[in-house]
Amino acid sequence: xxxxxxxxxxxxxxxxxxxxxxxxxxxxxxxxxxxxxxxxxxxxxxxxxxxxxxxxxxxxxxxxxxxxxxxxxxxxxxxxxxxxxxxxxxxxxxxxxxxxxxxxxxxxxxxxxxxxxxxxxxxxxxxxxxxxxxxxxxxxxxxxxxxxxxxxxxxxxxxxxxxxxxxxxxxxxxxxxxxxxxxxxxxxxxxxxxxxxxxxxxxxxxxxxxxxxxxxxxxxxxxxxxxxxxxxxxxxxxxxxxxxxxxxxxxxxxxxxxxxxxxxxxxxxxxxxxxxxxxxxxxxxxxxxxxxxxxxxxxxxxxxxxxxxxxxxxxxxxxxxxxxxxxxxxxxxxxxxxxxxxxxxxxxxxxxxxxxxxxxxxxxxxxxxxxxxxxxxxxxxxxxxxxxxxxxxxxxxxxxxxxxxxxxxxxxxxxxxxxxxxxxxxxxxxxxxxxxxxxxxxxxxxxxxxxxxxxxxxxxxxxxxxxxxxxx
Amino acid sequence: xxxxxxxxxxxxxxxxxxxxxxxxxxxxxxxxxxxxxxxxxxxxxxxxxxxxxxxxxxxxxxxxxxxxxxxxxxxxxxxxxxxxxxxxxxxxxxxxxxxxxxxxxxxxxxxxxxxxxxxxxxxxxxxxxxxxxxxxxxxxxxxxxxxxxxxxxxxxxxxxxxxxxxxxxxxxxxxxxxxxxxxxxxxxxxxxxxxxxxxxxxxxxxxxxxxxxxxxxxxxxxxxxxxxxxxxxxxxxxxxxxxxxxxx
Numbered sequence: 001x002x003x004x005x006x007x008x009x010x011x012x013x014x015x016x017x018x019x020x021x022x023x024x025x026x027x028x029x030x031x032x033x034x035x036x037x038x039x040x041x042x043x044x045x046x047x048x049x050x051x052x053x054x055x056x057x058x059x060x061x062x063x064x065x066x067x068x069x070x071x072x073x074x075x076x077x078x079x080x081x082x083x084x085x086x087x088x089x090x091x092x093x094x095x096x097x098x099x100x101x102x103x104x105x106x107x108x109x110x111x112x113x114x115x116x117x118x119x120x121x122x123x124x125x126x127x128x129x130x131x132x133x134x135x136x137x138x139x140x141x142x143x144x145x146x147x148x149x150x151x152x153x154x155x156x157x158x159x160x161x162x163x164x165x166x167x168x169x170x171x172x173x174x175x176x177x178x179x180x181x182x183x184x185x186x187x188x189x190x191x192x193x194x195x196x197x198x199x200x201x202x203x204x205x206x207x208x209x210x211x212x213x214x215x216x217x218x219x220x221x222x223x224x225x226x227x228x229x230x231x232x233x234x235x236x237x238x239x240x241x242x243x244x245x246x247x248x249x250x251x252x253x254x255x256x257x258x259x260x261x262x263x264x265x266x267x268x269x270x271x272x273x274x275x276x277x278x279x280x281x282x283x284x285x286x287x288x289x290x291x292x293x294x295x296x297x298x299x300x301x302x303x304x305x306x307x308x309x310x311x312x313x314x315x316x317x318x319x320x321x322x323x324x325x326x327x328x329x330x331x332x333x334x335x336x337x338x339x340x341x342x343x344x345x346x347x348x349x350x351x352x353x354x355x356x357x358x359x360x361x362x363x364x365x366x367x368x369x370x371x372x373x374x375x376x377x378x379x380x381x382x383x384x385x386x387x388x389x390x391x392x393x394x395x396x397x398x399x400x401x402x403x404x405x406x407x408x409x410x411x412x413x414x415x416x417x418x419x420x421x422x423x424x425x426x427x428x429x430x431x432x433x434x435x436x437x438x439x440x441x442x443x444x445x446x447x448x449x450x451x452x453x454x455x456x457x458x459x460x461x462x463x464x465x466x467x468x469x470x471x472x
Numbered sequence: 473x474x475x476x477x478x479x480x481x482x483x484x485x486x487x488x489x490x491x492x493x494x495x496x497x498x499x500x501x502x503x504x505x506x507x508x509x510x511x512x513x514x515x516x517x518x519x520x521x522x523x524x525x526x527x528x529x530x531x532x533x534x535x536x537x538x539x540x541x542x543x544x545x546x547x548x549x550x551x552x553x554x555x556x557x558x559x560x561x562x563x564x565x566x567x568x569x570x571x572x573x574x575x576x577x578x579x580x581x582x583x584x585x586x587x588x589x590x591x592x593x594x595x596x597x598x599x600x601x602x603x604x605x606x607x608x609x610x611x612x613x614x615x616x617x618x619x620x621x622x623x624x625x626x627x628x629x630x631x632x633x634x635x636x637x638x639x640x641x642x643x644x645x646x647x648x649x650x651x652x653x654x655x656x657x658x659x660x661x662x663x664x665x666x667x668x669x670x671x672x673x674x675x676x677x678x679x680x681x682x683x684x685x686x687x688x689x690x691x692x693x694x695x696x697x698x699x700x701x702x703x704x705x706x707x708x709x710x711x712x713x714x715x716x717x718x719x720x
Binding site: 055101102104106108109113141142152171172175199240241243271285290314320322426454457458463466468469471 | 473474475476477478480483485487489490491492493494500501505513514515516517518519520524534538553563580605622630631652653654655657661665667671672674675677678680682683689690691692693694695696697700702703704705706707708709710711712713714715716718
């Protein structure tokens with residue numbers, strides 16, 4: 001262990017106070033004890049010089065500065081046995097086993113001096129409960145499902161709108177829920193987890209607070225989008241990690257395996273996200289970010305993952321590739337390694353990490369939440385290739401910012417967008433175009449306070465710019 | 473994304489892309505939708521789903537753990553290029569698996585050492601071992617040392633560890649078991665080991681837990697200038713900075 005006293009204790013300059021100096025010496029001694037048995041005798045003597053305790057040197061302590069204030073303890077006091085162990089190891093010289101005598105420095109109770117955290121909800125997905133006139137929003141930042149009145153509208157001067165009820169807490173198994181679906185018959189809420197918990201959780205309409213899900217389904221890791229065919233009672237999920245679509249019985253639970261799987265090189269699935277189904281034309285629409293690879297024919301040996309309808313997960317070496325972002329279209333009953341019936345992709349499409357999708361059959365339109373473009377793109381339902389959108393919503397009045405979730409409310413002639421980048425869910429008139437302001441919005445916090453820190457995993461420190469780098 | 477490395481000598485950022493089987497290098501000050509300077513990807517690379525990486529900016533090499541092996545590329549590799557060497561084979565003790573798997577690497581350019589975090593077992597029943605190799609180790613080579621055992625407190629890896637070569641320290645985010653309803657790992661903490669450690673040794677230091685502030689620890693980075701450790705927690709959805717002068 002190094003000694004930090006060199007940075008704190010000066011050997012010249014005006015006297016700054018007896019007690020401050022004494023504190024520096026005490027902390028220096030404490031620091032020496034905390035050095036542990038890895039410290040050499042030379043390091044100890046050197047440290048002693050800085051602490052002014054070595055009479056053989058001309059260097060003496062004349063001033064000291066206190067440590068920076070912090071919430072936790074900077075310098076833990078060790079019991080007397082610690083110094084005994086230290087001196088014992090030093091006296092034994094080379095015969096001592098420093099590692100065997102090691103005393104772990106226990107800073108388990110130390111608190112951080114700074115924390116970066118977003119205190120407000122970040123809405124990722126949206127669905128409407130028409131029976132109860134409620135809007136259901138998935139919140140990936142605070143790990144909750146928030147239920148609001150459908151007509152709630154946050155006033156400009158209000159900090160936020162309080163939800164009618166929340167489903168949140170460790171019992172719910174809710175964390176990074178990125179897709180929601182509401183059963184039109186029962187009001188059951190289906191919520192899909194994209195990362196940490198490989199379960200889709202289902203709550204009854206009455207669920208509130210920290211309650212376990214009414215049922216759950218073990219899914220492949222990294223599911224994102226959800227769509228349900230009510231007549232066929234089939235549930236479709238995209239699987240980001242495995243470049244796959246899995247189809248379950250709508251009421252599947254626990255370890256029940258998918259009934260169909262779409263996966264393979266011919267599918268052109270590449271980091272799939274949003275999904276929508278056209279029950280009339282019997283088609284599936286899927287947004288793709290573009291990164292992909294091939295998979296080897298290796299299956300886990302247990303549970304539903306052992307079934308042939310579970311996605312392959314082991315990447316084949318050297319098969320990674322990047323495709324342009326796209327929207328791929330498949331037949332509703334497709335299964336296996338099937339080519340899409342068509343693909344919407346190319347520079348004219350403006351598709352750039354598109355996520356949520358909604359199908360407007362009455363208008364023959366496909367609505368697309370174009371995350372990186374801060375816009376909603378609208379295509380003809382039969383668009384193919386490098387097709388330009390027939391219209392798009394974009395601009396400062398729209399309040400669109402990193403839109404991820406989309407829901408078309410055919411009953412009320414509206415569509416909803418969740419904006420991951422500004423903590424809002426915004427509502428527009430069906431058919432809205434250009435830079436159009438929302439009819440209403442639900443805001444979970446100040447619109448301009450944007451840490452946008454979510455799902456942090458690795459961190460790095462840029463020493464040149466003195467910045468913390470956090471992929472989200 | 474489960475790894476990011478800053479190369480202070482060349483002012484570059486490196487990230488692995490598991491979905492696309494690629495390693496990307498960006499300018500250090502990259503911002504917005506900026507393309508990478510270099511991409512390692514393709515049939516010659518042996519890359520599968522690279523989840524983590526390590527950079528040796530002194531000797532100009534990139535280390536990529538992949539399953540039961542470590543692939544090494546020259547830092548300036550661009551395109552579909554084979555690794556210059558691979559560390560792999562039963563004697564390496566490099567394990568597989570995801571949660572407790574091989575997936576973390578650190579390079580000590582001062583001592584010319586490579587540290588690989590490798591799993592034994594799987595999931596919450598698994599534990600972690602720190603395998604220390606010569607930096608240039610290749611093929612089926614035994615580790616020089618292996619930090620492993622109950623005293624080490626090395627259970628499950630939380631995320632990418634980091635090294636602090638000036639002091640020869642290995643700084644490891646350890647999450648323990650997920651004990652609360654599949655979501656929380658309240659036994660999370662940071663453990664600090666000496667790079668000369670071997671066998672079943674206690675950590676030199678533990679920070680922030682177990683039963684401390686963390687709920688699901690992930691990555692850790694060093695800010696030596698301010699004597700700080702910067703640590704992410706996925707359950708808190710937060711980045712926490714600790715003042716740890718004792719380490720520096």
